[in-house]
Amino acid sequence: MLHPTYFPGTQDLSVGTVVLSMNVFKESKWLSDSLELSILEDVIVLAGNDTTIFVDDSLNLVQAEESNASNLFWTSSGDGVFVDDTLLHTTYIPGIMDKATGVVELTLMGQNVCGEQTGTLTLTLVPRFTIHGAVWQDSQIAESCAIVAFDQFSSPSRAASMVNTDDAGRFLFDRLVPGEYLLYAVPDTSLKDSFFPGYYVVSPRWQQAYLLKLDADIYDVDILLPPLDYLLPDGNGKISGHFVSNTFSAYQHDVYTRSWFEPDMPEIQLNEGQSNITILLYTSGREKVLDYTLTDANGNFYFNHLPMGSYVVDAEKAGYLTVVSPVITLTPENPVRSNLELLVDQKKISIQAPGDVNPVTRDEWVVFPNPTNSLINILPKKIESGTYHIGVYDVFGRKVMTGDWTVNPDDSNPAYHFSVSTLHPGI
Structure with missing residues (x-):
C-alpha cells in the first residue's frame, strides 16, 4: 500500500523516534527510501494557583509548571511587566492600572511543533x-x-x-x-x-x-492583660497532658510552628500535637483563673509546683469552643496527674481525664424540643446534686443566654426548663 497509516508502538513512544522505510521492487531491483519520525508529547502548562498579594509587592511565579514545551511566553491582562517573559519562574511587577483595578490575569503559553497550550492564574492585589x-x-x-x-x-x-x-x-x-x-x-x-x-x-x-x-x-x-485572680503558693503537685489530635481548621503554619518568645529558634517540627495553644488552670468551680501555660512543640503542657487542692483545666483558641476537664484533685497521696488528653473535634477542644467520668456527659442529656421557638427542657438521665451553670451559644460561639440550676439530693427526677422566646431566630 502506498499510503498506509502507522501507529507508534510502546517502544517508539519511549524512545521518541522511529525510522520508517519504504521499499519498491521495479525492473528487477529494489528501490528504498526512509524517514525519521520524531514523536513529541502534548504541551502541558500550569500557571499556578490564584494568588493575593499586597499592592506594593511583586509576584514570584514559582508555582508555574511546564512539560514538553520548547518555547514559553507570559502575558498579562493588565499593564504590569515580567522581569523575563520567556522564563518559567519569573517575577511579575504590577502596573498602575493593575493596582487601580485590584485584579489581573497572568497567562503562561507553552509551544512545541505539535501545538500550544495555555494556563492562567488570577492575581488579586489588596491594600496593606x-x-x-x-x-x-x-x-x-x-x-x-x-x-x-x-x-x-x-x-x-x-x-x-x-x-x-x-x-x-x-x-x-x-x-x-x-x-x-x-x-x-x-x-x-x-x-x-x-x-x-x-x-x-x-x-x-x-x-x-x-x-x-x-x-x-x-x-x-x-x-x-487580665489579672490572675490568685497567686498560688509553691507546692509539690503537678498536672500535665497532651494533644492527641491536631486537626485545627484555619491553621496557619508560619504562626504556630515557631517559638513565640525566642524568634531566633528554628521552626518547630510538629509531631503528635499542636504548639502554642493557651491552657488555663482554674479553681474547681471555675470562679478564678490561677495560672496559664502554652503547649510545647509536641502538644504537651505542664503545670508544676502546685499546692494540693482541686483544679479544672481549660483551653483557649479563637473560634473554638471548649469542654473543660473533670475536677482534678491533688492530695499528698496523689500529687501528680499526668495523663490529660486534649482532643480536637470540628470547632471544639475537649479536655479529658482517662479513667475519670464526668457527672454528666453529652450523651446523657435529653434536650427537647429541638428546634424550638419557645421553651427548652433539659432532662439528664443522671446527675449529681449541686449547682450547674447553663449556657446557650450561637453558631459563632457567642453566649446568648445563661441560667443557674440547683439540683437537690432528694430530687428523683431533676429537670430544667427555660424560655428562649426572646432570642433571635438562628442556631
Missing part, C-alpha cells in the same frame, strides 16, 4: 494596612508579649500574623489585609507575672473580645 499598639498590665507596660492577629473575615479564626512587643511594650503589624481582626496578647510564660493572656480590649475569652475592623492604618491600640 498596619496596626500600632501596646500591651499593658494595669498601668504598667507589659514586657515580652506575643500578639496574634486572628482574621475573622477571609477565614474565621485564622491566625494571620504574630508579632512581639519591643522593650517599650509596643507592637506593630505592618502587613495585614483589610478585614476584621481579634488581637490576642500572650505574656511570656517564663516570666510568671500576675497576668494571663487576653484579647483586645480586655477579655480572656474570644467570644467576648472586641472585633477590630481594619480598613485603614490604626494607631494606639491598647490591649489590657
Whole structure:
C-alpha cells in the first residue's frame, strides 16, 4: 500500500523516534527510501494557583509548571511587566492600572511543533494596612508579649500574623489585609507575672473580645492583660497532658510552628500535637483563673509546683469552643496527674481525664424540643446534686443566654426548663 497509516508502538513512544522505510521492487531491483519520525508529547502548562498579594509587592511565579514545551511566553491582562517573559519562574511587577483595578490575569503559553497550550492564574492585589499598639498590665507596660492577629473575615479564626512587643511594650503589624481582626496578647510564660493572656480590649475569652475592623492604618491600640485572680503558693503537685489530635481548621503554619518568645529558634517540627495553644488552670468551680501555660512543640503542657487542692483545666483558641476537664484533685497521696488528653473535634477542644467520668456527659442529656421557638427542657438521665451553670451559644460561639440550676439530693427526677422566646431566630 502506498499510503498506509502507522501507529507508534510502546517502544517508539519511549524512545521518541522511529525510522520508517519504504521499499519498491521495479525492473528487477529494489528501490528504498526512509524517514525519521520524531514523536513529541502534548504541551502541558500550569500557571499556578490564584494568588493575593499586597499592592506594593511583586509576584514570584514559582508555582508555574511546564512539560514538553520548547518555547514559553507570559502575558498579562493588565499593564504590569515580567522581569523575563520567556522564563518559567519569573517575577511579575504590577502596573498602575493593575493596582487601580485590584485584579489581573497572568497567562503562561507553552509551544512545541505539535501545538500550544495555555494556563492562567488570577492575581488579586489588596491594600496593606498596619496596626500600632501596646500591651499593658494595669498601668504598667507589659514586657515580652506575643500578639496574634486572628482574621475573622477571609477565614474565621485564622491566625494571620504574630508579632512581639519591643522593650517599650509596643507592637506593630505592618502587613495585614483589610478585614476584621481579634488581637490576642500572650505574656511570656517564663516570666510568671500576675497576668494571663487576653484579647483586645480586655477579655480572656474570644467570644467576648472586641472585633477590630481594619480598613485603614490604626494607631494606639491598647490591649489590657487580665489579672490572675490568685497567686498560688509553691507546692509539690503537678498536672500535665497532651494533644492527641491536631486537626485545627484555619491553621496557619508560619504562626504556630515557631517559638513565640525566642524568634531566633528554628521552626518547630510538629509531631503528635499542636504548639502554642493557651491552657488555663482554674479553681474547681471555675470562679478564678490561677495560672496559664502554652503547649510545647509536641502538644504537651505542664503545670508544676502546685499546692494540693482541686483544679479544672481549660483551653483557649479563637473560634473554638471548649469542654473543660473533670475536677482534678491533688492530695499528698496523689500529687501528680499526668495523663490529660486534649482532643480536637470540628470547632471544639475537649479536655479529658482517662479513667475519670464526668457527672454528666453529652450523651446523657435529653434536650427537647429541638428546634424550638419557645421553651427548652433539659432532662439528664443522671446527675449529681449541686449547682450547674447553663449556657446557650450561637453558631459563632457567642453566649446568648445563661441560667443557674440547683439540683437537690432528694430530687428523683431533676429537670430544667427555660424560655428562649426572646432570642433571635438562628442556631
